[in-house]
Amino acid sequence: MTLLDELVRLLGAPNVLTGADAESYLTDWRGRYTGAALAVVRPGSTQEVAAVMQWSNQHNVPVVPQGGNTGLCGGATPDHSGRALVLSLGRLNRIRSIDIDNDTMVVEAGCILQTVQQAARDADRLFPLSLAAEGSCTIGGNLATNAGGTQVLRYGNARDLVLGLEVVTADGQVWQGLRGLRKDNTGYDLRDLFIGSEGTLGVITAATLKLYPLPVAQCTALVGINSVQDAVALLSVARKGFGPALTGFELIAGNCLKAVNDCFPQQRLPFEGSSAQLPWYALLELSDAESADHARERFETIIGEVIESGLVIDAVIAENIAQSKALWHLRESIPLAEKMQGKSIKHDVSVPVSLMAEFIKTTNQAVQDQFPGLGHVIFGHLGDGNLHYNITRGSQLSEDALLALQDQVYELVHNSVYRLGGSISAEHGVGQLKRDVLPQYKDPVEMALMHRIKAVFDPKGLMNPGKVLVQGTHP
């Protein structure tokens, strides 16, 4: 008990949780992983995080950093041994500063993403990272997993939105790297090494984020198309015609929109007749620096051209913000509708945009051949080559029968991704979920370098062990 006493002395009793108080930290939010922990600690400052890491280093106690606990790959859930400490960053939740002229803000890791977005907005700026969990995920977790979301086409992934970091190392030192510089070529890029490393190399405690001007207007259009290849061609036209004003390009399979309409009849589809029966749809978003009228005019011009050329079959352009939101809401309701229709086997994959049609065609065919009768729910961020390719039980299988096929389906889809030069985790990370299969799909030289970096940053193997890498598999 002396171990915990020492933590209580460092952090105060209310910030060292055990028993029932710790429970909610030990299961991931989808309920897929449950672990055990020596305790959950809630340090309130970078210095306290450093003290915890020194303590862990001294006593050889593994540490599992945790933000909002909204990850999708079990990256923030401890193993069953009960040896690890869960390090919750939730109390490091200050917006430290906003520098309007520099278009930057310094935030602590435990800030909720929505709070960060709002603080930027209050300063007449945009922090563009946006994703479904934004009401409860933390910016620290977003950076640890290099989160993606809906604005990547224009603004990039989480890593592209960061200028500087403050990090506590495995042995409890603090790297003061909160630079607010857009150009700094003085040595190795440690920032990007910590971003996306899922807490296995160090603990991100704060970050300097890039801000952008708020767009004057946003406008959305939903278009119906005949094929994925046509959607790819449309993306090319849209990138040329709209330039960087194009901030969203989502691909949606026809059956996804139908499912939304079935589950939520109050959400009406904006198409009727044959236009409501098309195999594919795309949702386009413009962010305009000029005016809502200008955005709509641009849509009308370019979409008029592609309807004339036959690339687009039908289209609806939002006439106001409410209509834009309603179109986005259709897209955002797909996962909910999918859930209401039963469990599914989900994939978060990417392939080169040019191979998207081939990926969908050949993978659908292989699923059909190997598991006749299964269905699919396909949607994603086409502009980023990122697809949520989900397999459903179709009309005949039970949920249990579907889930019994899970590993085989994973393997089929991941092999298909790999064959086309894609990634088995586009935006969710590796965590525990994909750790064991990762070496099958990565270059062996790359895997070896990753293990060597891990050994340098975390020589005792105490930083979020068992995540990303299978420890001990490389000397």
Next chain:
Amino acid sequence: MTLLDELVRLLGAPNVLTGADAESYLTDWRGRYTGAALAVVRPGSTQEVAAVMQWSNQHNVPVVPQGGNTGLCGGATPDHSGRALVLSLGRLNRIRSIDIDNDTMVVEAGCILQTVQQAARDADRLFPLSLAAEGSCTIGGNLATNAGGTQVLRYGNARDLVLGLEVVTADGQVWQGLRGLRKDNTGYDLRDLFIGSEGTLGVITAATLKLYPLPVAQCTALVGINSVQDAVALLSVARKGFGPALTGFELIAGNCLKAVNDCFPQQRLPFEGSSAQLPWYALLELSDAESADHARERFETIIGEVIESGLVIDAVIAENIAQSKALWHLRESIPLAEKMQGKSIKHDVSVPVSLMAEFIKTTNQAVQDQFPGLGHVIFGHLGDGNLHYNITRGSQLSEDALLALQDQVYELVHNSVYRLGGSISAEHGVGQLKRDVLPQYKDPVEMALMHRIKAVFDPKGLMNPGKVLVQGTHP
């Protein structure tokens, strides 16, 4: 001689240069550094690069990778020992592929930047990296130093333009990381670790680059302003008003334009009277997805507003491409005019944009106090917080007397940068030039991590030794 014989066997005699044939590779283009080498080798493929690295690893021969030899910090010049091999990437100069639908191209390290730009243009795409040396620098060197240039405001530094890399490691293995994916969250970001490491961690042999749509029109405006603080305020207005169409924002001190006009009288300033005597000017560039007329209209609207508010004193908006080019040419002629007026002490520094006015004011004052009579040439990429802050001999000092002050001036300016949270190398890298002073200006935890990474990637210390880090200063 057996050592060289083995290289000749691997690469062929014409690709192992010694004596006079090697000379041009042993001095940097500014003539600041000269070294010696066992030989200069010119492998023709990734496999040959790997063979050279295996050879070097086996025989403990240091290797200095070299691209176009246009670096500004001596990063590609060997030391005087004559022990090292210079590894020229010039023969790896193929554009391997262009994937138009994916907006990517795969190029070998030895491709000249201008060739890469042109290949993109031929495919109706933009590769936006652009800098003064683009006619002779190579993309491999650009990535090794994370080059900046004039389009960073919109498109980022070199690292932001890369999706994948192929790298030969210090022991001659090949990392096949040429992924063309905009989203891939499967482990540590090795790509960004190699980019900017100046050949000290491995040899970049090829890269997958991001392409963008070609803008339909570009338009430039030159505006006169009263102060740096007003320029910062104008930047904020321009970012809001033009959005991502704003692709350039250069700050120019009044005496720089005057020097250009004195040295090149055929380049007429577009202002007369008091507007030609202002202390500061800014060059703005718009890249428009719509039309040249639209770009000019946007300029007229926004610049009209800032003239009315008094933020901008006078402005000229280019009426056609020739005028746009002429305005850019004024900016590009500053270094030439500077050179014609004698040697100067140059700095490539960055500070947060919000502190730019304070940096210039306090640094000018400190120079004035410590070295009365010296002059300055100040220009740079204000949108990136990047300034070329150069000190000239003024009217009284000789060139030699100025250069005798060089180390003291460096120290004064770098201390000033450091005090404001800036970087002593914004876009040129560290090389030999800034290696020894770097530890004074970097967080010690960061320096220690850099040394540990170096030891992992290059355990024998053979990769471009003596660049970036002083080897042996950390265990």
